[in-house]
Amino acid sequence: MSSIPLFVTCPRGVESLLGVELAGLGVTELRERTGGVAGRATLETAYRACLWSRVASRVLMPLRSFPIPDADALYAGARTQPWSELFDAGSSFAIEVAGRSPTLTHTHYAGLKVKDAIADHFRDTGRPRPNVDTERPDIRIHLHLDRENATLSLDLAGDSLHRRGYRREGVEAPLKENLAAAILVRAGWPALAAQGAPLFDPMCGSGTLLIEGAWIAADMAPGLLRTRWGFERWLDHRPAVWKRLREEAQARRDAGLAAPAPAIAGRDLDARALSAARQNVRQAGLEGRIALETGDALESHPVGDKPGLVVTNPPYGERLGDEAELIKLYSLLGVHLKQHFGGWRAAVFTSRPDLGQRMGLSADAMHTLYNGAIACKLLCFGIRAAATPAAAAPAGGEDFANRLQKNAKHLAKWARRSEVTNYRVYDADLPDYALAIDLYATPELHAHVQEYAPPRTIDPARAEQRLRAGLAQIQNVLELPAARIHYKLRRSQKGDAQYTRQAETGRFHTVVEHGCRLQVNFDDYLDTGLFLDHRPMRLRIQREAAGKRFLNLFCYTGAATVHAAVGGAKQTLSIDLSNTYLEWAQRNLLLNDIHSRLYERPPAAGERLAPHAFIRSDCRQWLADEARLTHKPAFDLIFLDPPTFSNSKKMEGTLDIQRDHAELIHQCLSLLAPGGVLYFSTNRRGFKLDPALAEAAQIDDITAQTLDEDFKRPPPAHRCWKLNHRI
Incomplete structure (x- = not known):
């Protein structure tokens, strides 16, 4: 049986595997090319390649190659091919184009020129024009553009060989x-x-x-489930040969499935x-x-x-x-x-x-x-x-594991005594393991792990090794499945980047803090929605809120508002610019059977607000507007906890807490009722309170009173002050 030329395509990087496979199937004169292997084969061997190749994409039979200085040359070269000897006018066809050419930059146009040439050839020979079917053609012609040359081939398989026939149509897969x-x-x-x-x-x-x-x-042939082949309407197709090869493949499949x-x-x-x-x-x-x-x-x-x-x-x-x-x-x-x-x-x-x-x-x-x-x-x-079962335990990070175990044991006892269920168990205690680990009871235990980005002086490979050991030891010491360990890399944040959505899981969990139910999200944002270092401050607000009017500025997810409402506040007003967090805050209140209303913009002067209200507004602008009113609202309890810096696109200008805190505090004091209390806190390292504020208010540094056992090591950035009007 005479041989025919073949060019068998494959994913890049697979050419050597394909060459070995084709040699085993009987293809000769093999030559590897980028994206495929050229060779010669009998018709039976070509059929075998279609049926048995596991790594090929297409089995092409080159028909002719010719130069294409322009589109007319492509048309002329395609028209001289005797297409009527390849398939009859009753068969539909389609053109597939691959490659690049400086003379034909639009592959669709190149395909149209070949289509026209084929149709005109049939007309020239007195035959009807065959139909074009781009979805399920009987014959698929492959045009390959290689700079100023073109090759026309018959696609013997008719469709990519990765389509085995077992995958549901319309479902994308990461791997062909x-x-x-x-x-x-x-x-x-x-x-x-x-x-x-x-x-x-x-x-x-x-x-x-x-x-x-x-x-x-x-030993199952990868093409055995396919029901359509490009060679079946080819005029030189040999059905008897193909039938014999399929029966042989079916017998091998049956034997393979019968074996252990x-x-x-x-x-x-x-x-x-x-x-x-x-x-x-x-x-x-x-x-x-x-x-x-x-x-x-x-x-x-x-x-x-x-x-x-x-x-x-x-x-x-x-x-x-x-x-x-x-x-x-x-x-x-x-x-x-x-x-x-x-x-x-x-x-x-x-x-x-x-x-x-x-x-x-x-x-x-x-x-x-x-x-x-x-x-x-x-x-x-x-x-x-x-070598031994013990050797299979996590290797490396033993000093970190010892410290984590010691902290976990000590803080678990403190948490039980203090009725705390969500707390920090490790905070970069060891410089080589710069992690912050927070535990949340939902009621099942979750660990929220944040890695502080290592300085550039640290070898990245060594940092990776320590993180790997640290994560493994967290899983081992805390006895947590990996799905309940939530890892974040905490870099220096700019603007409101810490509030930027990082994932789209939409998974919320409910935790309980001093009788308050709060939602947390471990995956979608850098922070969980609950700042654990503010726990003592929230408890203080809860204990002082009964019968009072409470203002929560930069309220985030409203945890402090929940504590005030649960503590019996007769009115709460919470201000923030983010719809996402205001909606989250409303859900937090509703979890505690407290209904609230969200105002999309500051209400008109004198408008009566709902008992528990949220306003979507830039806190700085809202404070400035309220401070200018003749009849200012009065609050008995104000919590001011701004970000250290913000340049949100939703606000005018920027916020720098070191630069702007004095103005914010003066504005808050103007809204503070006689005998009222303003709490101001910040986590900016190196922060210095403006000493001139002492002329306007009595100031007490209560930082030590607002730090629980889990945030006393190492010395935290957290600072907090209590301010009252001077009498």
Whole structure:
């Protein structure tokens, strides 16, 4: 049987794997090119490549190549091809264009020129013009533009070979099936599968890696489920040859499915992804051969009775919050694999090789593969088995673990005595572990972990190593699942950046503080919505609020307002500029059966407000406007806790608390009823209270009284003053 030329395309980085695969299928005269492999094959071998190639994208049969100095040359070259010898006028066709040319910059236009040339050829030969069908053509013609040259080919497969036929249409996947197969081949899965080794994907998504792995283990041809092929309406198609090859593949599949199967399993936190995975598994003919479960990758355990391959394609993030979660994920994934998967191989496919370094595992092989246009790395590891069970405990950070354990024991006793359920358990006590760790009872325990950005003088690799050890020890000492450890990287904030949304989980939890119910969010913002260092101040407000009129400026999520209302305040007024936090504050009041009203702008002079009111306004502007009134509102209790700096786009100018605090305090004093109290606090380091304020008010520094046991170490930035009118 005579041979035909082939050019088989594949994802970039997979060319060498494809060459080996095609050689095994019988393709000869192989030559690797960027994005594919050229060669020659008999028609039967070309069919085999379509049916059996796991890593190919398309099997193209080049028809002719010619120069294209302009669009007319493309049309002329395409028109001289004897298309009527390739397919008849009753077959629909489509043109697919790839590559680039300086003479034809619009690929759609280039495709139209070839379409016209084909139609005109059929007309020239006295045949009807064939129809164009861009969705499901009988014949697909591939045009490749390479600078000033063009190549026309018949796409023998008719559609990309990654479309195996088991994935539900319309569902996007992070990995195409042929790239998933290439990852498995690079990771050594075919040899491991032959030995009966297990395969496990702890973040399996829609199950692509697992299905491809199961097909390799069962010797199933990746093209066996496809129902349409580009060569079926080709005039040189040999149906008998194709029928024989399919029957051979079906026999191999039946034999493979009848043989003992390796343990193959996956898990994922996304129930919707797992639902798609189960459907894909059924469609792939693998029901009962792949175990799927909902669960956290960091709580997974080995499957099967021998070491095997852990393979996964972790997510990558686009938001700041995603970035922090990914740092936590990669850091703890490396620790988890070392603790539980000793003796296994691991393969992590990632577009973020910088995060791969955070795993703390030394890759013995690294391959560059392209997921579309994105250059990714496949990191392959051999996981050393622990000599003893004790050796599998988190390595490194023992001094941090000891301090955390000591703090946790001491502060748990204090918290029980003080009826405190949410508190800081560690605050950069050791300079090498610059973390702030807050515990929240929701009632299940959560840890909110903030890492203070290390100075530039610290080696980044060493900082990563310490963070990895710190996160692992937090999980170990506090006995928390990774899903209840919420990690943030706290950098120096500008403007209102600390209030910028970092994620979109929308997950809120309810905590209780001195009888007040409050919502917290561990993921979507840098802060949780509850400043724990203000706990004593909020309790003081709660105890002093009975029967009083309370003003809360820069109210954030309204926690102090809740305490005042629960304490019996007859009126509360809370001011902030953020709709997000004002709505959050309203929900906090409602959690405590207190109804409130939100005013989108300051009410008119003399307008009667609801007993518990929120006003969306710039606090500085509101204070200035109120201070100018002849009949000013009077408040018995005022809480002034501004940010240290703000340049929000919603406000005019900027706020600098060191520069502006005296003016703010004078304005608050003008609204303070006789005998009333103004509390002013700030967390600005190095803050100095304007001594001239002593002429207008009696001032007491009550910082020490507003620091609980959990915020006394190290010396905090928190400062607080009590101000009264001078008598």
